Amino acid sequence: MSDAELQTIPAGHGRAVRLPAGAAIEIVNVTGTQVIDTWAFLEGTGDGYMSLPHTRVETGRMVPRPGEAFLTNRREEILRMEEDTSPGIHDTIMAACDAARYERLGCAGYHRNCADNMNEALADLGLPARECPQPLNLFMNIPVHPDRSLEQGAPVGHPGEFVRLRALRDCVVVMSACPQDITPINGADRAPQDGHYRVVPAD
């Protein structure tokens, strides 16, 4: 783990970080339960983004293992999964929560959500709103059963575990500390927590 300063993503909110090629970001599971929806967008290309469907074709896995790269929608390597001290249970197939999701769950009025958090965080860097791609849902546990049903599982990680993602191209990494408090995806107590990260400069 880097000794760079730990930054906080307030519970239910998002943060965006410019990550030049060669730098890395460590996303830390301080509580052991909080899901962090994560996206990466290429700098300066307009529409290039980290694409989990393209990554799966290349790696032949639901989630890249340490040493494997995430690809963009143009199949360029954008981030490397450099280290993962967690059990490696991350989701790559469920859409980010959004206003419509909470409406369907019966919420009256606005509920904070990861899709809006992504665009709020981009706006904080002066970047325009965009369609929300499939996120890398770090520390999120979606078991795929043999009958191909999916479960909204409680998290299986432990406090202090982290993943280190290394930028292979200049990009913007966006994270959302998921505000989901209706399903147990952020832990059985349904109490979303802060997220945490460190930026590790290039050597």
Next chain:
Amino acid sequence: MSDAELQTIPAGHGRAVRLPAGAAIEIVNVTGTQVIDTWAFLEGTGDGYMSLPHTRVETGRMVPRPGEAFLTNRREEILRMEEDTSPGIHDTIMAACDAARYERLGCAGYHRNCADNMNEALADLGLPARECPQPLNLFMNIPVHPDRSLEQGAPVGHPGEFVRLRALRDCVVVMSACPQDITPINGADRAPQDGHYRVVPAD
């Protein structure tokens, strides 16, 4: 099965069909081996499309079962999986093949691909090119193993099986008879075949 006329998608090519709400399309696995990448776009909204990540959150399954609906990226119901006479093995997590995929597989020169087929088919209807969403890969077999590795499996269907998709909103359905001839995804003989479909008018 409808007695509407069977239409052909030439091997390795795409076709697009306008499907008004209430009409249906039957996509037929005539040979038992041919994968059909399938997309649906809302008419008149600019950017609404069938989204498998949003559909999975709603259905809690990798693939909708008969009676369940596919959602758009705005979580509106767009198509219903009305009938499926196949074993129900369809892929929803692998990106469409594209020019970059065949480059990475070592092909010299242009190889036909599903992403370009999608845009060619849209152009045939006078519709603009667009980003290629995660397709519904009908009859495509991607086993998810317990260690969460993925396999490019040979198809498990049988000749004549079909799925019937009912439009719940006015939409454009695009299909590509996948040109993949390097992996066994279209059968062990790696010989892409024609695709077939029928349009069933609303009652």
